[in-house]
Amino acid sequence: MSDEHVPVLIVGGGLAGLTTALFLGLHGVRPLVVEKHPGTSVIMKARGQYPHTMEALRIGGIADRIAAAGPDAGTGEFYMVVADSLAGPVLKRIMTEGEMAMRHVSPENWAMAGQERTEVILADRAAELGAELRFDTELVSLTQSADAVTAVLRDVRTGTERTVTADHVVGADGAHSAVRRKLGIAMHGRGNLGEIFRVFFDADLSGPLRQLPGVAEGRKFALFWLQQPVPGVFYTTDVPGRYGYVLGMSRNPPDFAAFTEERCVELVRTGLGLPDLAMKVVETGRTDIVSEIADRFSEGRVHLVGDAARLVPAPGGLGGNTAITDGFYLAWKLAMVVKGEAGPGLLDSHDAERRPVSEMIGEQQLRNTVERLAGYLDDGALADPLPPVVQAFGYRCANGAVVREPDDAGELLEDPAAPTGRPGSRAPYVVLPEGSPAASTTALFGRSFVLLTGEGTGDAWTAAAAGAAGRLGITLPVHRLAGAEWEKSYGVTGAGAVLVRPDRFVAWRSKGPAADADAARKALESALRTVLDRPGPVL
Structure with missing residues (x-):
């Protein structure tokens, strides 16, 4: 028992x-x-x-x-570069306003x-x-x-x-x-790729970091992928004046267990290119780098x-x-x-x-x-x-809990800046005009399935949602949206409808109007039964 x-x-x-x-x-x-x-x-x-x-x-x-x-009270900005050393030269910048910028596909x-x-x-x-x-x-x-x-x-x-x-x-x-x-x-993949050794240390780096406002004071996160004399990583922590250094991987790694505090100090000084840095080692440790699924x-x-x-x-x-x-x-x-x-x-x-x-x-x-x-x-x-x-917003689940369209080849990825609105794709982010039910489409999702439709569709899709939800015993709010932008992004006409899952993925869509209210209800209920594994007659 x-x-x-x-x-x-x-x-x-x-x-x-x-x-x-x-x-x-x-x-x-x-x-x-x-x-x-x-x-x-x-x-x-x-x-x-x-x-x-x-x-x-x-x-x-x-x-x-x-x-x-x-850091920085949630602005989300950070400083990340590939550089020869902490003093430079900088080889590549990886910034939120550069290749990591995503405000064109998300409100967050x-x-x-x-x-x-x-x-x-x-x-x-x-x-x-x-x-x-x-x-x-x-x-x-x-x-x-x-x-x-x-x-x-x-x-x-x-x-x-x-x-x-x-x-x-x-x-x-x-x-x-x-x-x-x-x-x-079991797991499959490349397996154990090697190990890295990390050192957390306290030091005054206000001089070397003076070109980065707020970093030494702990108000902005910074990470350097250092290339010389050996690959390594330097990064800030939430504690002002405390930093991390990670020694890069090598074919023949040393015996990290034998590293003394003096050896760790030497490691950091050499890796940062600061041979006279006054510092105190706070913590050390090693981590295996594994690639397995x-x-x-x-x-x-x-x-x-x-x-x-x-x-x-x-x-x-x-x-x-x-x-x-x-x-x-x-x-x-x-x-x-x-x-x-x-x-x-x-x-x-x-x-x-x-x-x-x-x-x-x-x-x-x-x-x-x-x-x-x-x-x-x-x-x-x-x-x-x-x-x-694309990695964050462009992946699809066309082979999952969706009603896939006949011409969908099931691609894993699409460009989120040029969305298709296909079932299995992420519901596109569209800023909505004033007077809409939310500031953007993204703000409408998360608590239940949602049905999107145009303002000029009459009551057909609203009645369809009420009927299908009642028969299945689920919650299904309807949001009527205005403007051509959402229609273009979701691949429908103003008389169409789009069913979005609670996790913001498109489950099904009708690109155009249904023949009548009963046909709309049957099409929507059939889609929900497919996605939810609720087989049964659609009467």
């Missing part, structure tokens, strides 16, 4: 697990989160939130808190909060929305049947064990995922997110962002299945939608690693580079 039953058990309380819990709560499901560590992360690591991540966090109600947790700015602060905010919000968080709790065993998943959990302080039965389990337990191992899911992201009632599903090299910054968006994209599906609003087949789309984009991000960040840290790994088979905005 189980000690308790929960709708969703989340194993792992990092970025992915806490985000999943937050959005399950937002959609009305109260999950249990267990984490073997005593609390959220206290290590300075993944930093920065892309605008598409900030859109999700805006829906979750914490975008402003995340922005305020980073970048944020630069570190993981140690982000996790606290996610945990607090998840608890506000009804999630139960149990730290110092590890997974002992996991078994599943056709109807449920049974997990044995252990309190790491007392050794006490208890059994929990869950309708669904989310494996968010990191690189060495116990959930993934217990499911027997799980062979599948779902097994029955268990689903993988974050590092449990993929391990990608850090350069490019999409690892932590993808962990957050994993939870955002999975939670609405879990919630609808748990509440009986969708059939179990909806969850099959988790693997179909998230694994292809994970493969793409892994290859792109591998390329960044080779270019910035480990040129010796270039085997001539690297993926062609993709603009960051």
